[in-house]
Amino acid sequence: MDIESKVLNGDKRATGKLISMVENRDSEGFRILQNLYGHTGKAYVIGITGPPGAGKSTLTDKLTKLLRKEDKKVAIVAVDPTSPFTGGAILGDRVRMNELSTDKGVFIRSMGARGHLGGISEATAAAIKILDIYGADFILVETVGVGQSEIDIVKNCDTTLMVMVPGLGDDIQAIKAGVMEIGDVFAVNKADRDGAQRTAREIEMMLDFNKNMAWRPPVNMVVASENQGVDILLESLLKHKHYLESTGKLESKRIANAKSEIVEMIKERIIHSLLDNAHNEDLLEVYSRKIVSREENPYSAVENLFDAYKAMLRLK
Amino acid sequence: MDIESKVLNGDKRATGKLISMVENRDSEGFRILQNLYGHTGKAYVIGITGPPGAGKSTLTDKLTKLLRKEDKKVAIVAVDPTSPFTGGAILGDRVRMNELSTDKGVFIRSMGARGHLGGISEATAAAIKILDIYGADFILVETVGVGQSEIDIVKNCDTTLMVMVPGLGDDIQAIKAGVMEIGDVFAVNKADRDGAQRTAREIEMMLDFNKNMAWRPPVNMVVASENQGVDILLESLLKHKHYLESTGKLESKRIANAKSEIVEMIKERIIHSLLDNAHNEDLLEVYSRKIVSREENPYSAVENLFDAYKAMLRLK
Numbered sequence: 283m284d285i286e287s288k289v290l291n292g293d294k295r296a297t298g299k300l301i302s303m304v305e306n307r308d309s310e311g312f313r314i315l316q317n318l319y320g321h322t323g324k325a326y327v328i329g330i331t332g333p334p335g336a337g338k339s340t341l342t343d344k345l346t347k348l349l350r351k352e353d354k355k356v357a358i359v360a361v362d363p364t365s366p367f368t369g370g371a372i373l374g375d376r377v378r379m380n381e382l383s384t385d386k387g388v389f390i391r392s393m394g395a396r397g398h399l400g401g402i403s404e405a406t407a408a409a410i411k412i413l414d415i416y417g418a419d420f421i422l423v424e425t426v427g428v429g430q431s432e433i434d435i436v437k438n439c440d441t442t443l444m445v446m447v448p449g450l451g452d453d454i455q456a457i458k459a460g461v462m463e464i465g466d467v468f469a470v471n472k473a474d475r476d477g478a479q480r481t482a483r484e485i486e487m488m489l490d491f492n493k494n495m496a497w498r499p500p501v502n503m504v505v506a507s508e509n510q511g512v513d514i515l516l517e518s519l520l521k522h523k524h525y526l527e528s529t530g531k532l533e534s535k536r537i538a539n540a541k542s543e544i545v546e547m548i549k550e551r552i553i554h555s556l557l558d559n560a561h562n563e564d565l566l567e568v569y570s571r572k573i574v575s576r577e578e579n580p581y582s583a584v585e586n587l588f589d590a591y592k593a594m595l596r597l598k
Numbered sequence: 599m600d601i602e603s604k605v606l607n608g609d610k611r612a613t614g615k616l617i618s619m620v621e622n623r624d625s626e627g628f629r630i631l632q633n634l635y636g637h638t639g640k641a642y643v644i645g646i647t648g649p650p651g652a653g654k655s656t657l658t659d660k661l662t663k664l665l666r667k668e669d670k671k672v673a674i675v676a677v678d679p680t681s682p683f684t685g686g687a688i689l690g691d692r693v694r695m696n697e698l699s700t701d702k703g704v705f706i707r708s709m710g711a712r713g714h715l716g717g718i719s720e721a722t723a724a725a726i727k728i729l730d731i732y733g734a735d736f737i738l739v740e741t742v743g744v745g746q747s748e749i750d751i752v753k754n755c756d757t758t759l760m761v762m763v764p765g766l767g768d769d770i771q772a773i774k775a776g777v778m779e780i781g782d783v784f785a786v787n788k789a790d791r792d793g794a795q796r797t798a799r800e801i802e803m804m805l806d807f808n809k810n811m812a813w814r815p816p817v818n819m820v821v822a823s824e825n826q827g828v829d830i831l832l833e834s835l836l837k838h839k840h841y842l843e844s845t846g847k848l849e850s851k852r853i854a855n856a857k858s859e860i861v862e863m864i865k866e867r868i869i870h871s872l873l874d875n876a877h878n879e880d881l882l883e884v885y886s887r888k889i890v891s892r893e894e895n896p897y898s899a900v901e902n903l904f905d906a907y908k909a910m911l912r913l914k
Contacts, residue, residue, distance in 0.1 A: 312897055314894075314895070316895050316897050316898065319892065319895035319897075320892050320895075322892070323890075323892065327846055329741075333650045333651070333653075334649045334650070335649070335765060337914075383711065389907060400901045407896075416659075449765075450650050450651040457808070463729065486886070533890060536890045537883075537886045537887055537889075537890050539887070540886040540889040540896065541882055541885075541886035542881065543884070543896055544885060544886065544889070544896050544900050544903065545869075545873070545882065546853055547896065547897075547900045548872065548900055548903055548904055549865065549868075549869055550906065551859060551900060551904050552865075552868050552872070552904070552907070553861075554870075555863065556868070557861070564893075566857055566860065567857070569855040569856075569860060570854070570857040570860065571853055571856075573853075573856040574637065574639075574849060574853050574856055576635065576636050578636035578861065579630070579631075579632050579636075580621050580635075580723075580859055580860055580862075581628055581632050581635075581857065582632065584860050584863040584864055584867060585861050587860065587864055588864055588867050588868070591868070592865045
């Protein structure tokens with residue numbers, strides 16, 4: 283059987299191989315994915331994000347176990363935009379998940395940036411499609427951090443769970459400001475710790491600030507390590523899924539996601555066409571040196587380089 | 599006196615205004631900055647990054663106070679790539695710094711993403727230049743988070759201080775993997791807490807892994823809130839400054855920084871030329887809908903859109 287049929291038949295090994303292919307920007311991998319693209323759209327994709335130390339992995343494990351009780355096929359994609367390794371840093375985490383990794387209904391994959399700035403959200407989007415074709419009912423995409431790359435990654439998701447934790451100090455202000463738009467459901471993990479109620483109240487206040495929400499994100503208290511509150515959290519997530527489906531917003535969200543995905547890919551394409559060119563590389567070096575010696579300034583340099591780039595495209 | 603002369607004369611208000619102009623992409627602001635660009639290159643830029651809750655703001659305050667004792671002029675740029683507000687979220691933090699803000703030798707500025715994905719590092723780079731022209735001896739650029747945007751931001755710095763903290767759990771693995779390249783000096787803050795020694799040991803181990811370092815980043819234990827160890831940390835930062843200056847590496851680092859800055863700006867330029875176009879916007883919408891209805895796949899859509907973009911440039 284070829285790899286296409288194997289992935290369609292839910293073969294884990296072939297699925298993992300196809301993900302590696304697209305991660306390595308193998309054109310054959312993308313050709314296969316294009317052929318199979320018609321089989322996507324069935325999985326429900328939940329993004330799980332939040333600051334380091336919030337306990338996202340533990341929570342992902344517990345949610346997975348609950349979904350398995352309902353006999354749902356689950357795929358976990360653990361994305362670390364800051365890690366240059368695939369299956370490296372985060373895999374350490376995942377060792378814990380031994381129990382899950384022997385479960386036939388669970389597929390686990392770690393992904394890192396591998397030096398491809400910007401490429402990580404593209405690779406994650408491709409992995410999500412492949413896991414959809416593979417037959418996952420739910421795909422849980424876990425990311426470390428709260429920066430722009432994480433926001434790009436959750437743009438591939440249907441529902442985004444924001445995991446917060448007490449003890450972030452003043453930084454919680456910054457985090458909250460950044461994630462209010464992307465969190466559909468909030469969890470305050472380690473809710474048995476001091477300050478958990480205060481953290482929850484702060485999130486609620488920020489949410490109350492925006493009166494025009496058609497969907498008011500719920501804030502759930504959980505202690506993932508003790509499996510406390512995880513069932514209610516899952517209910518919240520499924521309620522959001524139902525809300526999107528019943529209002530037709532799932533489709534418009536997926537259209538918006540598709541748009542940001544192709545914009546990201548076009549960016550990547552353009553940047554590659556710009557940088558994969560010895561002449562441009564030389565020009566960049568010359569201008570950078572002139573900028574530091576103050577013979578040129580960055581803004582005029584950009585004008586000149588942009589003109590050179592346009593001229594190059596016109597010649598192609 | 600015009601704004602150019604005022605900034606050159608160290609006028610805080612004019613400096614703040616010029617930063618706002620470039621932040622708002624005002625072309626007049628960039629024209630002024632181009633005129634003044636020859637006056638840059640004197641300030642030393644220190645990036646301060648680390649996970650949320652690491653106490654970066656407190657540490658920045660204490661470092662600033664030490665530099666003020668040496669009568670150095672200090673500018674603080676607090677950047678929050680996840681915040682859509684300028685001077686909003688992080689400003690809350692900065693209220694603490696009342697003491698500093700009344701000091702004539704200290705300039706404080708908060709910056710947020712304002713919906714400009716990717717634009718934040720460009721705006722920060724411009725603010726750094728303006729503060730250099732204004733006459734700061736040291737510019738401390740503080741960022742929240744450990745994602746790609748933060749890495750882009752510290753690319754504008756000469757020396758990067760990575761602030762870690764005990765209690766990050768397994769996520770420290772991911773953070774460490776992502777920041778080993780960008781940290782020139784490490785601080786373990788809240789060093790009076792349980793697990794601080796272990797955190798320091800883990801960082802040291804990661805650093806030992808890379809035997810080929812010409813500069814071995816020091817790991818300093820600090821309790822910023824108690825002002826413990828901050829003097830030794832400042833010494834480490836100045837040692838790195840001396841190392842870069844005495845080996846000629848400061849120049850090569852600044853050339854590399856200039857290169858990544860102009861690459862980022864060209865990216866932005868290209869993206870704007872792509873998206874600020876009603877025809878392209880329509881095409882994007884049409885393709886996004888077709889992707890979700892499975893009439894098209896994202897990869898062929900990107901091919902077609904890229905061709906359309908090239909054709910558009912040819913016509914210009």
